[in-house]
Amino acid sequence: xSALETMVRMGELAVSSEPGHVxxxxxxxxxxxxxxxxxxxxxxxxxxxxxxxxxxxxxxxxPRKFADVAVPEMLTALEELGARKVRLEAVLVGGASMFxxxxxxxxxxxxxxxxxxxxxxxxRIPVVAAATGGSRGRTVRIDVASSAVTVREAGxxxxxxxxxxxxxxxxx
Amino acid sequence: xxxxxxxxxDALRELANIGSGTASTALSGMxxxxxxxxxxxxxxxxxxxxxxxxxxxxxxxxGIVLGITGDMEGTVLLLVPPADADAMCRMLGVExxxxxxxxxxxxxxxxxxxxxxxxxxxxxxxxxxPTPPATATDFLGAIVESVLAGAAASSDVALMLDSNxxxxxxxxxxxxxxxxxxGGVQLLLERLGxx
Numbered sequence: 177x178s179a180l181e182t183m184v185r186m187g188e189l190a191v192s193s194e195p196g197h198v199x200x201x202x203x204x205x206x207x208x209x210x211x212x213x214x215x216x217x218x219x220x221x222x223x224x225x226x227x228x229x230x231x232x233x234x235x236x237x238x239p240r241k242f243a244d245v246a247v248p249e250m251l252t253a254l255e256e257l258g259a260r261k262v263r264l265e266a267v268l269v270g271g272a273s274m275f276x277x278x279x280x281x282x283x284x285x286x287x288x289x290x291x292x293x294x295x296x297x298x299x300r301i302p303v304v305a306a307a308t309g310g311s312r313g314r315t316v317r318i319d320v321a322s323s324a325v326t327v328r329e330a331g332x333x334x335x336x337x338x339x340x341x342x343x344x345x346x347x348x
Numbered sequence: 349x350x351x352x353x354x355x356x357x358d359a360l361r362e363l364a365n366i367g368s369g370t371a372s373t374a375l376s377g378m379x380x381x382x383x384x385x386x387x388x389x390x391x392x393x394x395x396x397x398x399x400x401x402x403x404x405x406x407x408x409x410x411g412i413v414l415g416i417t418g419d420m421e422g423t424v425l426l427l428v429p430p431a432d433a434d435a436m437c438r439m440l441g442v443e444x445x446x447x448x449x450x451x452x453x454x455x456x457x458x459x460x461x462x463x464x465x466x467x468x469x470x471x472x473x474x475x476x477x478p479t480p481p482a483t484a485t486d487f488l489g490a491i492v493e494s495v496l497a498g499a500a501a502s503s504d505v506a507l508m509l510d511s512n513x514x515x516x517x518x519x520x521x522x523x524x525x526x527x528x529x530x531g532g533v534q535l536l537l538e539r540l541g542x543x
Contacts, residue, residue, distance in 0.1 A: 185395075185396035185397070185399065185400075186395040186396050186398070186399055186493050186496065186500075187394075187395050187396055187500070187504075188396050202405035202406050202487070202489050203399070203405035203406055203486075203487035203488060203489020203490040203491075203492075203493065204489070204490060204493070205486075205487075205489070205490030205491060205492075205493045205494035205497075206493065206494040206497050207493050207494075207497065226395065226493070226496075226497050226500045227497060227500055227501055231501075237394075237504040238394070238395070238396075238504050241395065241500055241504075272490065272494075274411070274484045274486060274490055274491055274494040275411075275413055275482035275483070275484050275494070284494075284497050284498070285494070311484065312486060312490075313486040313487035313489065313490020313491065314487075314490070315405075315406060315487065315489075330406075330408050330485075330486045330487045330490070331408060
């Protein structure tokens with residue numbers, strides 16, 4: 177476990193270009209952890225998106241919980257760090273339906289994923305890996321330096337969702 | 349940011365106290381054991397902090413969720429450590445790996461949650477009904493955030509009324525969260541004369 181883990185909690189987003197930084201969202205359920213990565217520059221961002229649309233409530237204290245606010249905000253923040261939109265790759269984690277019986281607000285996972293995919297498509301950002309849907313919660317970690325993304329389900333181990341760069345150099 | 353005064357939080361805590369008292373009586377009758385309740389907490393927290401207030405996000409936990417429909421919308425969530433869920437199944441004469449274990453847990457949630465909701469309705473004179481229970485065992489964070497997401501559309505603050513029921517002798521505990529949506533909180537406060 178790295179000492180430099182940045183927790184990205186419900187409705188938060190973080191971007192980083194610091195080697196050694198790891199961006200983490202613990203226990204994603206219906207929320208989407210959206211990672212945007214510029215591999216060449218070793219820049220990454222992670223947004224913990226709660227709901228698909230702000231529906232005019234963007235003026236509230238924390239509009240970043242909405243996909244349609246979080247995506248453009250994260251793009252701006254990444255570009256300020258030197259990332260280029262044309263190089264960005266997206267990873268999606270979460271969007272599960274934790275409870276088998278549909279209850280008010282609990283089918284929001286699928287709507288979150290659909291909204292985020294639509295927003296990415298409009299920006300021409302490819303989704304290169306995803307661990308979404310189903311009924312299990314997930315933890316996501318993005319290693320900023322290598323762009324490696326791991327996902328873990330309850331009771332499981334970290335699984336590689338996106339391979340990191342520079343691993344071969346270390347071996348050689 | 350939605351602020352609640354200390355007086356309002358005290359009143360909501362008292363509601364939770366009476367609700368969980370009624371729920372503990374129901375649980376006690378069901379399990380045939382005495383059940384203690386802790387003093388409930390009433391917390392109004394930003395969503396980012398609300399999950400952690402419920403516990404370590406990566407702890408594995410069994411969640412039983414009941415929706416509330418009617419005059420007030422919201423969710424009741426019961427959180428039980430898996431070992432405690434197993435113990436409560438055994439008290440009902442169901443082995444934890446039995447195919448009926450999940451429905452036994454759902455039934456515990458149903459009875460405990462419904463008595464809580466009914467007590468709330470009785471005290472405030474509002475008409476509310478529970479939806480059937482759903483059960484999942486997973487990361488605490490995943491379960492709690494999925495419940496909070498329902499309230500996140502209309503508010504930046506989660507109001508969590510948190511009580512603990514402890515079954516005597518076997519050291520099993522149920523933590524109990526009521527998460528009303530934004531309009532629901534206003535309605536409760538109105539009925540208490542504190543809006």
